[in-house]
Amino acid sequence: xxxxxxxxxxxxxxxxxxxxxxxxxxxxxxxxxxxxxxxxxxxxxxxxxxxxxxxxxxxxxxxxxxxxxxxxxxxxxxxxxxxxxxxxxxxxxxxxxxxxxxxxxxxxxxxxxxxxxxxxxxxxxxxxxxxxxxxxxxxxxxxxxxxxxxxxxxxxxxxxxxxxxxxxxxxxxxxxxxxxxxxxxxxxxxxxxxxxxxxxxxxxxxxxxxxxxxxxxxxxxxxxxxxxxxxxxxxxxxxxxxxxxxxxxxxxxxx
Amino acid sequence: xxxxxxxxxxxxxxxxxxxxxxxxxxxxxxxxxxxxxxxxxxxxxxxxxxxxxxxxxxxxxxxxxxxxxxxxxxxxxxxxxxxxxxxxxxxxxxxxxxxxxxxxxxxxxxxxxxxxxxxxxxxxxxxxxxxxxxxxxxxxxxxxxxxxxxxxxxxxxxxxxxxxxxxxxxxxxxxxxxxxxxxxxxxxxxxxxxxxxxxxxxxxxxxxxxxxxxxxxxxxxxxxxxxxxxxxxxxxxxxxxxxxxxxxxxxxxxxxxxxxxxxxxxxxxxxxxxxx
Numbered sequence: 133x134x135x136x137x138x139x140x141x142x143x144x145x146x147x148x149x150x151x152x153x154x155x156x157x158x159x160x161x162x163x164x165x166x167x168x169x170x171x172x173x174x175x176x177x178x179x180x181x182x183x184x185x186x187x188x189x190x191x192x193x194x195x196x197x198x199x200x201x202x203x204x205x206x207x208x209x210x211x212x213x214x215x216x217x218x219x220x221x222x223x224x225x226x227x228x229x230x231x232x233x234x235x236x237x238x239x240x241x242x243x244x245x246x247x248x249x250x251x252x253x254x255x256x257x258x259x260x261x262x263x264x265x266x267x268x269x270x271x272x273x274x275x276x277x278x279x280x281x282x283x284x285x286x287x288x289x290x291x292x293x294x295x296x297x298x299x300x301x302x303x304x305x306x307x308x309x310x311x312x313x314x315x316x317x318x319x320x321x322x323x324x325x326x327x328x329x330x331x332x333x334x335x336x337x338x339x340x341x342x343x344x345x346x347x348x349x350x351x352x353x354x355x356x357x358x359x360x361x362x363x364x365x366x367x368x369x370x371x372x373x374x375x376x377x378x379x380x381x382x383x384x385x386x387x
Numbered sequence: 388x389x390x391x392x393x394x395x396x397x398x399x400x401x402x403x404x405x406x407x408x409x410x411x412x413x414x415x416x417x418x419x420x421x422x423x424x425x426x427x428x429x430x431x432x433x434x435x436x437x438x439x440x441x442x443x444x445x446x447x448x449x450x451x452x453x454x455x456x457x458x459x460x461x462x463x464x465x466x467x468x469x470x471x472x473x474x475x476x477x478x479x480x481x482x483x484x485x486x487x488x489x490x491x492x493x494x495x496x497x498x499x500x501x502x503x504x505x506x507x508x509x510x511x512x513x514x515x516x517x518x519x520x521x522x523x524x525x526x527x528x529x530x531x532x533x534x535x536x537x538x539x540x541x542x543x544x545x546x547x548x549x550x551x552x553x554x555x556x557x558x559x560x561x562x563x564x565x566x567x568x569x570x571x572x573x574x575x576x577x578x579x580x581x582x583x584x585x586x587x588x589x590x591x592x593x594x595x596x597x598x599x600x601x602x603x604x605x606x607x608x609x610x611x612x613x614x615x616x617x618x619x620x621x622x623x624x625x626x627x628x629x630x631x632x633x634x635x636x637x638x639x640x641x642x643x644x645x646x647x648x649x650x651x652x653x654x655x656x657x658x659x660x661x662x663x
Contacts, residue, residue: 189532214538225533227525242442243538288537 137164138201140296140328145195146185147352148178155181157352158195161330165295168322168329170339170360172374173349174383179332180222182349183298186330187219215243218289218297218327222304224281226273226288232259233269236287244292258287261324262317279310283317290321297322299331303338315341336375339363348374350383428620433612435540435547436554445548453514453549453615454556458563460513461506465564468501469493469571477580489582490590493572498599502564503557504651507610510557511643515618518549519639522622523632531623546619550612557611558604565603602658609654610647617643 139162148156155178163169173179184190186197188210197204199213226235233255240246240254256266262283273281282302289297302318303311315338322329331342339346340360347357348371356368363375373381472493480486522545525531531541569591576582618639625635 184532187536189535211538214536217536219533219536221529221533223528225529227530227533238537238539242544 137166139163139198140165140200141186141330142198143182143186143195144198146182146192146197147194148181148185148190148192155352156185156192159185159349159352159354161347161354163296163328163330165328166326168319168331168342168344169347170343170345171330171332171347171349171354172334172336172339173332174334174374174385177349178352179349180300183219183300183330183332187217187298188213215292216295218292218294220282220285220289220297220299220302222300224273224278224285226281226284228273230272231269232264232271232273232276232284235273235284236269236291238288239292254291255287258291259284261290261321262287263313279306279314282306282314286314286317286321290325293325294327295325296328296330297325299329299333299342301333301335302331303333303335308337311335311338312341318342334374336377424624425616425620428623429616432542432546432550432616432619435542436551440543441551442544442548445544446551449548449552450556452517453510453552453611454559457510457513457556457560460509461560461564462567464505464509465497465502465568466571466574468505469497469568469573470575472496472501472568473572473575473580477576486580489572489576489580490587491594493576494569494591494595495599497568497572498565498595498603500603500651500655502568503561503603503606503610504647506557506561506564506607507614507647507651508644510560510610511614511617511640511647514553515614515639515643516636518615518618519622519625519635520632522546522619523625523635526622526625527628527631541623546616546623549619550615553611553615554608555611557607557614561603561607562600565600598658598663602654602663605658606651606654609650613646613650614643617646 141161141163143159143161146156146159147154159178159182161169161171161182171179171182181190185192188197188204199209199216202209202212204210204213226232227238230238233252234241236258237246237251237255240251241248246254252269256269259266259268264280264283264287268276268280268284273284276284286302299318302314306314318329318331319342329342331338333339333342340363343360345357346360346363347354348368349355350370356366356371358366363371366372369382373383379385473489476489476492476496477486480488480492522531525534525545531545534541534544573582573584573587573591576587577584621635621639621642622632625631
């Protein structure tokens with residue numbers, strides 16, 4: 133019997149409500165080191181809220197988050213978690229008052245207090261990993277296309293070699309070809325770092341490319357979880373409806 | 388005959404009877420909650436202003452934005468106010484043959500009151516709204532969340548540099564406003580009211596005390612803190628896209644303006660008591 137690795141992150145019974153709206157109703161999730169989990173689910177089911185809770189950006193009403201076995205509740209524990217994780221935001225969330233290289237090397241400049249010359253050198257190295265030329269380093273985020281912004285954001289997320297990376301809809305708003313390129317980069321860089329990944333998406337092409345495992349979030353709970361190979365014969369009506377993109381089925385379209 | 392869902396009559400009556408009390412209670416509690424939130428936000432930011440790490444590069448950038456780029460608006464305000472003040476005092480003073488006091492009262496009014504208050508109000512519009520919109524846009528585009536995930540603290544990285552810049556730059560701007568305001572009065576006095584230019588300036592200079600100027604500069608520093616803090620606070624709290632950002636900017640301007648006027652009265656009464 134194979135000994136299961138202790139999970140790098142674990143969510144236990146996480147509840148979160150915004151006013152009267154109960155978004156999460158007890159989310160349980162674990163991710164083993166080096167594994168890639170993709171969370172799928174319809175719009176507004178709480179996928180973003182789940183990872184914001186995991187990162188300590190939102191405080192859960194009930195339940196707990198364990199990072200590397202330790203509860204991430206105190207400010208100190210949450211800081212420790214953030215030091216070892218990276219996050220790629222949906223819109224990139226690049227700082228538009230800074231240049232590309234300052235964005236990429238933000239943690240080096242402002243957390244680790246690395247000198248500016250050294251930080252810029254490492255930013256350019258990291259930009260090369262996401263196939264961006266050194267000439268992009270001195271541009272402003274507003275001067276980049278959507279796909280390039282995603283790549284800069286990816287570079288910013290991986291520069292400090294995190295052990296766990298969160299991806300919030302990494303391919304949303306990109307054309308299929310650019311989306312595929314971004315997916316390839318994600319897989320390549322996550323593998324190169326040996327990091328675990330949690331991705332939320334509703335792009336099935338992305339799921340098949342990125343995921344080791346898939347979990348489905350529906351009505352605030354994880355209703356199915358399995359390896360990506362089991363996606364097409366899960367025997368779960370919710371999964372079938374989602375994978376095949378049908379408006380008819382147990383899930384009500386969010387319109 | 389209605390098909391509304393059945394509500395118990397007791398609950399309905401309770402609701403109507405209690406409505407005014409609920410409204411008062413909600414307003415009062417909401418008001419206190421807001422004061423509490425602003426206070427704890429301000430305490431956090433002010434602590435970040437006086438403890439390391441302070442990001443000097445950011446402070447300098449904000450000094451340029453808040454200080455240097457505000458010079459035109461402050462200068463224009465001051466010159467017109469000084470000019471109008473001179474005319475008014477001339478007109479009023481002529482009722483009891485006191486026209487010759489125009490330079491004295493212009494310099495007093497500008498340094499102690501109009502310089503800091505009007506510069507403060509103009510900058511509540513320019514700076515507070517600008518900060519609230521910028522921070523609000525960062526909030527709704529998840530840049531503040533991104534900052535947190537990158538181990539950056541918004542109060543250190545975004546808010547403290549703005550507040551430090553505001554507290555440092557406002558007195559400098561007001562000093563400029565004082566000089567330009569007096570010159571605005573001088574222009575009118577010499578150009579339209581037949582004052583002797585050299586005498587006007589000598590009168591102004593010998594009349595004004597360092598206390599007059601200091602009290603105005605202390606006010607300016609406080610207003611600088613208010614303007615930047617309100618901008619940061621409203622921006623930080625904004626949510627819900629473009630509408631939310633616009634709302635944050637409006638609330639920041641209104642809040643800053645009201646707080647400037649209120650604290651102006653409090654500061655003035657303190658200065659009068661201690662004889663500054």
